[in-house]
Amino acid sequence: MFDRLSFPQPWLSLILFATWQILSDGVSGGSVVLGLILAWVIPQITHGFWPERPAFVKxxxxxxxxxxxxxxxxxxxxxxxxxxxxxxxxxxxxxxxxxxxxxxxxxxxxxxxxxxxxxxxxxxxxxxxxxxxxxxxxxxxxxxxxxxxxxxxxxxxxxxxx
Amino acid sequence: MITTALYLTIAMVTLAALLNVYRLIAGPDEPDRVLAIDTLYINAIALIILLGITLGTRMYLESALLIAVMGFVSTVAMAKYLKRGSVIE
Amino acid sequence: MSPFAEYAISALLLFGGAFTLIGAIGLARLPDFYTRLHGPTKATTVGVGAIMLSSVIYFSAMGEDIGISEILITVFLLMTAPVSANMLAKAAMHIGVKTVEGTDGKPWEQ
CATH class of the missing domain: 3.30.70 (Alpha-Beta Plaits)
Incomplete structure (x- = not known):
């Protein structure tokens, strides 16, 4: 159950959130809320397309x-x-x-x-x-x-x- | 000086778009035509940016962003269609 | 606007326009599909990137905010150009597009 509430790919979520702030006109309450929702939903939906976690070391x-x-x-x-x-x-x-x-x-x-x-x-x-x-x-x-x-x-x- | 450079650049990009249209019509194969459309949308983005500088407004950037996203998706869909015969299996 | 910014913007605009044109000339002039692939993926991407950069400098010299959407478009184009070139090359190999005479090696049959 708590699996569903987590962010499976923190980096992807972060990039999505930042991109949404750039796309909307300036940071505001609405854009932060919508950005958080997108950063949560998109990694959940596309979970199956990532066969394994990218393993950057350096x-x-x-x-x-x-x-x-x-x-x-x-x-x-x-x-x-x-x-x-x-x-x-x-x-x-x-x-x-x-x-x-x-x-x-x-x-x-x-x-x-x-x-x-x-x-x-x-x-x-x-x-x-x-x-x-x-x-x-x-x-x-x-x-x-x-x-x-x-x-x-x-x-x-x-x-x-x- | 910027105005002259701007008009020269618009002329060059328009000429480039015409050359792309030539390749779009001449073919000879389907991938050539898709490649021509791909280059054509990138040139359209350049023309939109130049229009924005000419008119001194930032408004057109949103449409340039939309063309960039849609153009990429459609190129990939066309390439996939040519390869597999369907886009979504 | 300072004269330096004017020179920089004009030079970047002409550079970008010239490269966009060269990419299109390559698309129209080179002999077969695989060689034509090279013009748009490199010259056109760099040309549009230079035009975007001139737009960024122009609007910041006019006293507006720094243009993040221009940079976003440029990064997006840089990331997608190789992907679409790769997809098109795969499609062309699948269809069996002819290569120009004098090409070394052959596309795979898969």
Whole structure:
């Protein structure tokens, strides 16, 4: 019975509450009450969609990672802009990337990062979570792309999720 | 100076929207068309923000937020429909 | 408004417009679906982000509150762009969209 009254995911509830305060015009009594109700109801309804709790170990590393990714996004858009505007046709390639991460949340963060950074879009994850299919817009060699992703994104993520 | 930059930017984003419409009509496959619509709604958000700066009002931001949310959901629904043949199984 | 803010806003606006346009040119010009996926996910997202940032600076220079909804929209677009690109790539692989000649490797059959 008391299960129903608890917040199964405190972080999700907190983010929902804060987002609701931002969306409504200023903090007022009504927005706080409605925000609390939403922060309670939404995690209860979506409970079944979260197979396991996200297991962050070193949360404080996240801001550093996000800053690095933001910097890479800007660099990435310049290189993609250059490829789009240059007259030569790029050399696209499909690359299978061997994953060392095993946590589903970590894999989805890695896939999103890959999609936003230099010349690569993640296309699919194999059913056994072992390989990631990447489409590169202009690949030198497969190994170069794999090494670059491993060193700049997968290593920091592994440290966060171990 | 801001006015000139604003009009130039509106011209560029409108041209971008026209190019997206070209891809929407030309296809050739369904994913291409969905991708064109996806880019089109992001450009619409940019145009709404630019309109807000031109008129000096913040009111239009709410609609930009709504387009962002609805656009994402509809893109995912279309992609799922193309892949599975139905949206909700 | 200070001249510095004016320069910053104009530069960000032109930067954003140019990147939005480049993303659309990529969508119209590149040869196959998978290469077209790259333009909108990167260039357009950055372009719209820059336009949002100029709006934030503009309204705070006008003496209004800092624009939290603009930042919220930008964060939302940054989070959703890779997800929709991934979903579309999966759909395209399922349908069997043709790749351009000279592509290394193949999409999986699952």
């Amino acid at each position: 949360t404080w590393r996240m801001p550093v990672y996000i800053l690095r990714v933001l910097k890479d996004i800007i660099v990435a858009s310049f290189s993609v802009a250059w490829l789009i505007l240059s007259p030569r046709t790029p050399r696209p390639a499909f690359i299978s990337y061997p994953l060392t991460l095993d946590h589903p949340l970590a894999i989805s963060i890695l896939a999103s990062t890959i999609s936003l950074t230099p010349g690569t879009v993640s296309a699919d994850v194999s059913d056994d979570n072992q390989t990631l299919l990447i489409h590169a817009l202009d690949a030198g060699s497969d190994q170069e792309v794999i090494d670059a992703i491993y060193n700049s994104y997968e290593k920091p993520l592994m440290e966060m999720f171990k």
